[in-house]
Amino acid sequence: MSIAPAVRGRAATATAGRPPARRRRPLTVLLLCWLVVLFDGMDVNVYGAVMPRMLADPGLGLDPATAGTVGSWTTFGMLIGALAAGNLTDWTGRRPVIVGGTLLFSAGSVLCAAAPGAESFGLGRFVTGLGLGGVMPVCLSMVMEFAPGARAALTAGVLMTSYHVGGMLATGLGLTLAAGSGWRAVFWAGAVPALVAVPLLLWLLPESPAVLLAKGRTDRARQLADLYGLRLRHATAAPQAVGVRARWHAALALFRGPGRRATPLLWAASFCGLLLVYGVSTWLPQLMRAAGYGPTSSVAFLLVINAGGIVGMLIAGTVATRFGVARVSAVWFLLTAVGALLLSLRLPLPVTYVIVAVTGIWLFSAQVMVYATVPALYPAGQVSAGLGWATGVGRLGAVMGPALGGAVVAHGAQRWAFVIFAAAGLTGALAIHLAGRTPCPSDS
Incomplete structure (x- = not known):
């Protein structure tokens, strides 16, 4: 069970009668x-x-x-x-x-x-x-x-x-x-x-x-x-x-409460997001090498996409605060899909580095913003369970991502890996967009 934070902010003074x-x-x-x-x-x-x-x-x-x-x-x-x-x-x-x-x-x-x-x-x-x-x-x-x-x-x-x-x-x-x-x-x-x-x-x-x-x-x-x-x-x-029984009851409650319509959509978005994160992290160097890039450049792409991820983490929250978390997450998923399709093409090395960097900006923070939508989709008492189960179901996508990449590479169809990643991005965009349009708990 995730225990809700019991401490917030600064204490004004030490407890009376006790030296600070x-x-x-x-x-x-x-x-x-x-x-x-x-x-x-x-x-x-x-x-x-x-x-x-x-x-x-x-x-x-x-x-x-x-x-x-x-x-x-x-x-x-x-x-x-x-x-x-x-x-x-x-x-x-x-x-x-x-x-x-x-x-x-x-x-x-x-x-x-x-x-x-x-x-x-x-x-x-x-x-x-x-x-x-x-x-x-x-x-x-x-x-x-x-x-x-x-x-x-x-x-x-x-x-x-x-x-x-x-x-x-x-x-x-x-x-x-x-x-x-x-x-x-x-x-x-x-x-x-x-x-x-x-x-x-x-x-x-x-x-x-x-x-x-x-x-x-x-x-x-x-x-x-x-x-x-x-x-x-x-x-x-x-x-x-x-314990396990309490968590199972909490999961069932997510399909009965005000957020019941959002639950499967949120799980689908989390699944797609982690499929992308772990599939790309595992296979990007090998996929780029199979596309004709040199061994040093192929590994360097992993550095560049993580550098983009740092930038994305720093800007995503600010943008989402202005335009809405679910909306921005959907756009980020779409941009990730575009980036994946562009990487399936054999482009000049400097252009490819730029595409990898900006794809990193969208890819990793899209998944984080899926989690950030949870408080708006469930009443306060279900937020902890909603976040925990979205994360857990997402891990199934993390399991599938590397396996899919390996199966595609084993059959010599490396470009199809990028198509699969793009499809995951499109599916994630649709799922989180629809989740964001479900009625808020206060409306139910």
Whole structure:
């Protein structure tokens, strides 16, 4: 269960009769989560960055079809990790889930580096996915909780930029470290999060006051709220139900309440969005190389599209605030479809770089804005469940994207991959547009 933030804004004073503790800055939480999500983005994108070299390694025994399957194992692991993260958070808290997820995806990278064949490499990527799946949503919940209320959206956008910085870092490793030391060295570098981030998390990252409050540890929650200058809401309601059964009932309620018409449309848009994100991240270098571009340029396209993603994250919120989130998300999906179709053409290298960059602007933030439409589609009590299930169903698209790309490449029809991506963009645009036109909860 996603626990709604129980803290917002700044506390005016310390509790009466108690000496004020030395304040800590909520910025620390953002910086730590930013670092973790950076490594998340690096691990997701590193497979695509080194895939051309892996396919050329006869000792590994990886072919395009198997490579697509392995990419789906990664995202399937992320799906399981994301679903498990809710129960683990209920039982242990957000801090242990972030630390444990970081250790797990680092261990998966080590398994990949040492893998003697394609099957054991796939197992390593599955383990990596298990760790990656829970880290992103829990980090997002943490920074939203510790951010001042007026800056919560901005803070979330800043956090999401780290994913694309991680993607650029993965590309840099693919262009430099892999070129000199082989593809295995890049996966050995994936152990760095366990060595660098985990000690910092154990030292500096606090537990979520919202989780502590839900678990009945009110004194500790109040102490942390005072320490970080947060306002703690009093727990007057009965404890919320947790566990698998509670989540299943919450999902059924999404089809019965005021947002019932929007639910399948929102899920379809999320499915298409994550199919695009993970399909493109996994296969872009190999697709561009098959289109006739050189090996260095093909991998560099992954860096460029992630650079575009950073720009998109910074501007999408501002544009959506003015014109409407669902409307802008639909336009972004359409522009992604146009970009994918243009990439199916053999154009001059500088033109292709520009197309890849602007496609990155639309592609990644289109998916984020799907999530941003949730508060407008459901009543307040269903927003958490609506967001959680849209994310979970979207993970199925993340599983399918790499597999589809692998199947198309295996049959030597690389241009059709871009057509499939364009079709996903068009479908996502239609779905989120129609979702945005459903009656608001207050109208029902």
